[in-house]
Amino acid sequence: MTKDRYIEMRVQDAIVEGDDFDILVMGRPEGPGCYCYVNSLLRSIIDRVTKSYDLVIMDNAAGMEHISRRTAGSIDRLVLVSDYSIQGLKATKKIYELAKSLGIRIGSAWLVINKVSGNMEAIREQIESIGLAVAGTVPYEGAVVEWGVSGRSVFELTSKSVKDSVAKITDRLIKG
Numbered sequence: 001m002t003k004d005r006y007i008e009m010r011v012q013d014a015i016v017e018g019d020d021f022d023i024l025v026m027g028r029p030e031g032p033g034c035y036c037y038v039n040s041l042l043r044s045i046i047d048r049v050t051k052s053y054d055l056v057i058m059d060n061a062a063g064m065e066h067i068s069r070r071t072a073g074s075i076d077r078l079v080l081v082s083d084y085s086i087q088g089l090k091a092t093k094k095i096y097e098l099a100k101s102l103g104i105r106i107g108s109a110w111l112v113i114n115k116v117s118g119n120m121e122a123i124r125e126q127i128e129s130i131g132l133a134v135a136g137t138v139p140y141e142g143a144v145v146e147w148g149v150s151g152r153s154v155f156e157l158t159s160k161s162v163k164d165s166v167a168k169i170t171d172r173l174i175k176g
Contacts, residue, residue: 008045015049022053067099074105077173079135084116089126096130108176110135112169136169138162 001009015024050056080095082088096109111132113123117140120127127134141159157163 004041004044007041008048011045011049024049067095067102067104075099076107077176078106078109079112079173080109080132081112081114083114084118084123084140086123086126089113089123089130092132093126093130096132108133110173113137115140135172136165138165138169 015022080092082092109132111134116137139161
């Protein structure tokens with residue numbers, strides 16, 4: 001068995017199938033060395049695996065690594081999430097610019113601002129400089145922070161305002 005077939009088999013084995021959706025959880029620090037072959041192989045496998053699905057959501061860790069590795073060559077809806085800070089928005093802008101500079105095909109790109117605890121006018125200029133449509137905002141809530149460190153499932157989240165915000169964002173993203 002070739003290396004690429006073996007890795008593809010392992011990726012297929014890692015997919016957990018559910019009633020309403022399947023999930024493939026990946027990722028760990030790469031460490032030193034070149035990962036060109038692995039990244040190329042991963043792109044190829046992801047392209048093949050995703051053809052079996054109507055909808056694929058790739059949730060990447062914060063940062064530019066997944067974009068720069070080009071693990072997805074085509075993205076229907078790129079959703080960049082920033083916290084409510086100038087620094088977070090500047091990082092989001094860099095990630096978006098990197099994706100465009102690498103020639104990744106992006107159908108539409110959206111910004112979600114998380115943990116909003118103040119006036120949106122305070123960051124309006126920075127938001128506009130990014131050039132993304134704002135899909136919505138999620139309010140800051142201490143209870144959500146506590147939930148986040150509890151290790152409980154996202155399905156156990158009880159905050160109505162956060163759930164309502166996420167539902168509105170999801171609707172907007174689905175409608176495009």
